[in-house]
Amino acid sequence: MIRVENLVKTYGQTVACNRVNCRFDDQKVTVILGGSGSGKSTLLRQITGLERPDSGSVFFDGLDLTKVSKSVLYEKRKKMGMLFQGSALFNSLNVFENIAFPLREHTKIADKVIRNIVTMKLEMVGLRGTEHLMPSQLSGGMMKRVGLARAIVMDPKVIFYDEPTSGLDPISTGVIGKLIKDLNTKLDITSVVVSHDIAASFKIADKIIILYYGDIIAQGTVDQIKNSADERIRQFVTGSPEGPIPFTRTDTNYVEALLSDMDKTAGNRQ
Numbered sequence: 001m002i003r004v005e006n007l008v009k010t011y012g013q014t015v016a017c018n019r020v021n022c023r024f025d026d027q028k029v030t031v032i033l034g035g036s037g038s039g040k041s042t043l044l045r046q047i048t049g050l051e052r053p054d055s056g057s058v059f060f061d062g063l064d065l066t067k068v069s070k071s072v073l074y075e076k077r078k079k080m081g082m083l084f085q086g087s088a089l090f091n092s093l094n095v096f097e098n099i100a101f102p103l104r105e106h107t108k109i110a111d112k113v114i115r116n117i118v119t120m121k122l123e124m125v126g127l128r129g130t131e132h133l134m135p136s137q138l139s140g141g142m143m144k145r146v147g148l149a150r151a152i153v154m155d156p157k158v159i160f161y162d163e164p165t166s167g168l169d170p171i172s173t174g175v176i177g178k179l180i181k182d183l184n185t186k187l188d189i190t191s192v193v194v195s196h197d198i199a200a201s202f203k204i205a206d207k208i209i210i211l212y213y214g215d216i217i218a219q220g221t222v223d224q225i226k227n228s229a230d231e232r233i234r235q236f237v238t239g240s241p242e243g244p245i246p247f248t249r250t251d252t253n254y255v256e257a258l259l260s261d262m263d264k265t266a267g268n269r270q
């Protein structure tokens with residue numbers, strides 16, 4: 001359903017996406033896996049039309065989203081749900097208003113109906129009865145689940161998750177992973193998950209795409225990735241510092257990425 005062709009996105013000297021080609025199949029969970037700074041979030045921003053790429057195409061619903069008008073893009077984006085890194089909840093709004101927000105923004109649905117929709121979505125993420133809580137009263141895992149309820153409130157065809165388990169403890173990570181998988185099945189939805197968590201990704205993915213500094217270095221099923229003979233993939237999967245992929249601390253990209261990851265983790269805890 002979504003096809004990315006020869007997508008290039010640069011920021012100054014940095015080639016964040018380097019002629020990326022990939023496909024996200026209907027009703028499947030595809031995980032884009034890669035270390036910090038490999039271009040995962042950038043790729044998501046291009047696919048969801050939050051940014052325009054330098055060149056290349058993103059086909060969604062039969063249209064190249066990189067070529068359509070703003071109003072067409074706006075319409076298509078209503079079919080996409082997004083769970084951003086760090087959940088991106090509005091701190092001044094309670095759980096109910098956070099989830100209701102897209103409905104109020106994009107539809108004229110009556111308040112009573114909105115109430116029912118929000119209750120139903122909260123139930124789907126296992127947070128029934130939390131409508132009145134403020135984001136500051138939620139744990140990291142709960143915030144992600146509220147973000148998820150908001151992502152599905154408009155009944156999207158596709159959900160994009162940016163690092164849905166980063167900053168979470170192992171139990172919350174398991175809960176979110178199971179939710180992603182369950183929602184994918186129950187709602188017949190297409191799921192695109194960006195992650196650097198290899199173990200969590202293997203549990204939920206129908207297909208894995210591995211990004212390495214803007215290049216796709218592998219695509220396949222979990223078994224194909226696990227059994228790959230390619231040394232770069234083996235190194236990635238086992239997390240080994242020894243191998244063809246350089247993980248030296250003098251690699252400035254690596255250090256920058258590490259620092260930015262630490263910032264993000266700190267942000268998640270706030």
Ligand SMILES: Nc1ncnc2c1ncn2[C@@H]1O[C@H](COP(=O)(O)OP(=O)(O)O)[C@@H](O)[C@H]1O
Pocket residue numbers: 011014015016034035036037038039040041042043253
């Ligand atoms: N808005 C931006 N301005 C400048 N550089 C950016 C911007 N967004 C991303 N980059 C750079 O592009 C590369 C890929 O970043 P990103 O997509 O955030 O990686 P990931 O999500 O895999 O950690 C990094 O080198 C990052 O510094």
Ligand SMILES: [Mg+2]
Pocket residue numbers: 040041042085
């Ligand atoms: Mg990112």
